[in-house]
Amino acid sequence: MIYRNIIMIVSIFFSLASCSQDDTYIGGSISGGNSEIISIFPVPPSQWIGANDPYYSAGYTGDIMPFFDNGKFHIYFLHDAQNKPAGKGFHDIHEYLSTDLAHFTYEGQTIPYGKTTDPDFAVGTGSVVKVGTIYYFYYTGHNNIPAFVQSNARESVLCATSTDLKNWTKVPSFKITAPAGYYNYDFRDPHVFYNEDLKKYSMLVSTQTNADRKAVLLHFTSADPALGKWAVQTPIYTTTPQENYLMMECADIFKMGNHWYLMFSENWSSNKGTHYRMATSINGPWTKPENDMIDGEYFYAGKTASDGNKRYVFGWNARKTPENDLGNKDWAGNMVIHELIQNSDGTLGTKSPQKVKDLFSKEIAVEVDATLGNVTTTSGNYSLSGTTDQALVTFKTIGRKAKIKTDVTLGTANGTTGFVFYTNDLGSYYKIVFDIVKGKIIGYDSASKEVTRMPFQLLKDIKYDVEIITEGSVLVFYVNGKVALTNRIYGRDRNKWGLIAEGQNSTVSNLRVTQPE
Structure with a gap:
């Protein structure tokens, strides 16, 4: 997901920046990464990303892309820097690492933003999938610079690969843009998973129809992501006339018990926040529960990950601008995690992760x-x-x-x-x-x-x-x-x-x- 960004020219000096009026995080290596965070609702700590890079890592947690692997939650997120150097991109992907969702280390930047001529001058939300021994990170490329969009789509799906979930290599030959009939100005937030029913990999992408701007979750499939070929299918979900959503962002799909759940976020209706739909099949039909909200509107872009036993939803608690009680809601803030529960009727509920509750003794x-x-x-x-x-x-x-x-x-x-x-x-x-x-x-x-x-x-x-x-x-x-x-x-x-x-x-x-x- 991409929001407006104000590029500020900032002189960085010896004072360490504060992430809010009452949240100050200090310290860490000058190279960035592997810094313990004492917060249960973390923001990036204040430290340098690189010894010669004026990009200061103090900032906020944006859209979260969790991935569980080998006993660890790799919690990737869009980094919203407090100080954005003039002429540079924004929302590069950073990582928190956790084994219990109550203690975190900050692992620094994992996927950087590109140059002004690159499709990922700004980076948007994505997801990770493992195929064999290779991890694929599908993410959004966003470039709204007039010279770029004259001959390119504003948004596209890009890919990076890794063998260790730490060192990622962008695949410059890979790019998916909106197919015919869909809007390449809003085409983002790829969510990739292995589809057992199809015996293929599926990708959901948030976009709109080109003619009447109806919000859809478009569906692509691939027999093997290593081939880099994805075929467009019919949308897995289209907004109803009653909903009339502008966009359904940061989609997720998963199964709990006998039910499938489709989750997405929207920020333009009178009921802003993270919503979900239910079905008994991955192919639908998707029904809207009486209460389709995961949390209120100050919890946004919820996406899930499971450790094989419990499933958790990761979102961000919006900050305010100016940062006081009467400020306006703004993009990005602190990470908040709920444990998802399944009620007897199949609807979803939320509770605090047990390890978080155990901290308070x-x-x-x-x-x-x-x-x-x-x-x-x-x-x-x-x-x-x-x-x-x-x-x-x-x-x-x-x-x-x-x-x-x-x-x-x-x-x-x-x-x-x-x-x-x-x-x-x-x-x-x-x-x-x-x-x-x-x-x-x-x-x-x-x-x-x-x-x-x-x-x-x-x-x-x-x-x-x-x-x-x-x-x-x-x-x-x-x-x-x-x-x-x-x-x-x-x-x-x-x-x-x-x-x-x-x-x-x-x-x-x-x-x-x-x-x-």
């Missing part, structure tokens, strides 16, 4: 800072009577990394209840609430603007298990181990947090906060 005291309205507190249990007036209890800050675990029960069929973060002395806050009437979990910024949401049917007098994993400005809100809502809350770790009820009576019980040892 040191319990800390929850210290009440203040109460407002009708609030009763008793040994980790809180009753908030907010049907008439707002009920609010705030606690002292819990620092950069924390896990909040509790049970929430709604006492009435109206109103909202939930959590507040980034609360300050002026009384503003970011809140995440259960809305029983709307049937949603909703995140609001400190100006009370709805910024993200997930459908979730709620009933009164039912206890809901809430687990919150937070680090810096990233906060992921899990409910019942089945639904996730990812949020970006600047200043969260330096300010108070609390519980709130508005038009609702609620009980929050067994509230516990833990931090890493």
